[in-house]
Amino acid sequence: MNLINGKQIAAEIKTEIAKEVAKMIDDDDKNPHLAAVLVGDDPASHTYVAAKEKACQNVGMLSSVYRYPAETTEKELLNIVHFLNNDPEIDGFIVQLPLPKHIDENKVIEAIDPKKDVDGFHPVNVGRMVINLPAYLPATPFGITQLIQRSGIETEGKNVVVVGRSNIVGTPVSILLSRKAKFGNATVTLCHSKTENLKEVCANADILIAAIGVPEFIKEDMVKDGAVVIDVGMHRIKSDKTKSGFKLIGDVAFEEVSKKCSHITPVPGGVGPMTIVALINNTLKAAKKEVYG
Ligand code: GUN
Numbered sequence: 001m002n003l004i005n006g007k008q009i010a011a012e013i014k015t016e017i018a019k020e021v022a023k024m025i026d027d028d029d030k031n032p033h034l035a036a037v038l039v040g041d042d043p044a045s046h047t048y049v050a051a052k053e054k055a056c057q058n059v060g061m062l063s064s065v066y067r068y069p070a071e072t073t074e075k076e077l078l079n080i081v082h083f084l085n086n087d088p089e090i091d092g093f094i095v096q097l098p099l100p101k102h103i104d105e106n107k108v109i110e111a112i113d114p115k116k117d118v119d120g121f122h123p124v125n126v127g128r129m130v131i132n133l134p135a136y137l138p139a140t141p142f143g144i145t146q147l148i149q150r151s152g153i154e155t156e157g158k159n160v161v162v163v164g165r166s167n168i169v170g171t172p173v174s175i176l177l178s179r180k181a182k183f184g185n186a187t188v189t190l191c192h193s194k195t196e197n198l199k200e201v202c203a204n205a206d207i208l209i210a211a212i213g214v215p216e217f218i219k220e221d222m223v224k225d226g227a228v229v230i231d232v233g234m235h236r237i238k239s240d241k242t243k244s245g246f247k248l249i250g251d252v253a254f255e256e257v258s259k260k261c262s263h264i265t266p267v268p269g270g271v272g273p274m275t276i277v278a279l280i281n282n283t284l285k286a287a288k289k290e291v292y293g
Pocket of ligand 1: 094095096097098119139
């Protein structure tokens with residue numbers, strides 16, 4: 001069994017991005033600039049945004065964080081989005097989710113200029129991805145395709161089974177891997193809560209992607225010998241074996257499944273570290289005007 005080391009692959013990609021940023025600054029005196037909008041005081045969102053800022057610093061990009069109180073109205077937030085859409089200093093920006101309940105997330109996402117939507121959440125970017133036009137790819141699907149490619153795993157003609165059809169992971173990754181493109185061309189099955197014979201379908205996968213959001217849902221009898229297993233889940237559970245009293249586990253029962261497969265991503269240290277890399281990669285593309293010209 002080979003462990004797919006997401007931390008190491010993410011570090012490699014960050015080094016590549018840092019070199020490109022340094023070259024841009026040398027050639028054009030241009031420093032890519034990512035902004036993040038943070039509304040309210042969700043602790044996880046604050047942690048994610050701080051990690052995004054740090055990643056920008058690490059690769060030599062500029063970053064700005066716009067923090068607003070939880071009482072911010074939808075109209076005020078739409079005005080902030082409008083301001084960032086028109087700020088020539090900002091190459092790309094994200095609005096950290098979730099937003100407070102009184103704000104319609106879809107309305108906010110649709111207000112972002114697709115050219116600056118480095119999360120790849122705007123329907124224009126989703127649509128462009130579907131028809132294989134240049135687009136900002138969403139973080140986790142991009143991360144998964146990079147982990148597969150950089151581990152030397154072929155996708156062409158392979159049976160890929162994705163478990164979970166969320167807008168930000170399952171659905172887009174199923175599209176990316178089935179597209180007529182390099183590291184696509186797979187035969188993809190997208191499973192969900194209404195799928196019949198799930199165990200049998202999963203056990204037929206050459207590459208199994210677990211993005212269902214249920215701790216250790218994928219058991220050994222759902223995995224084919226020699227399969228590649230990508231675990232997108234991340235759950236914090238109580239443990240008396242760690243100092244903190246908690247440990248992180250994924251959607252895959254790692255102990256038993258790892259004995260059967262050829263490659264597997266650990267949790268933590270698999271898919272997780274790749275997601276921020278995707279964001280800074282999109283910001284670099286935005287600064288270079290690679291997607292929309
Ligand atoms: N909240 C959790 N993940 C994400 C993400 O990738 N982008 C944004 N904007 N918010 C998130």
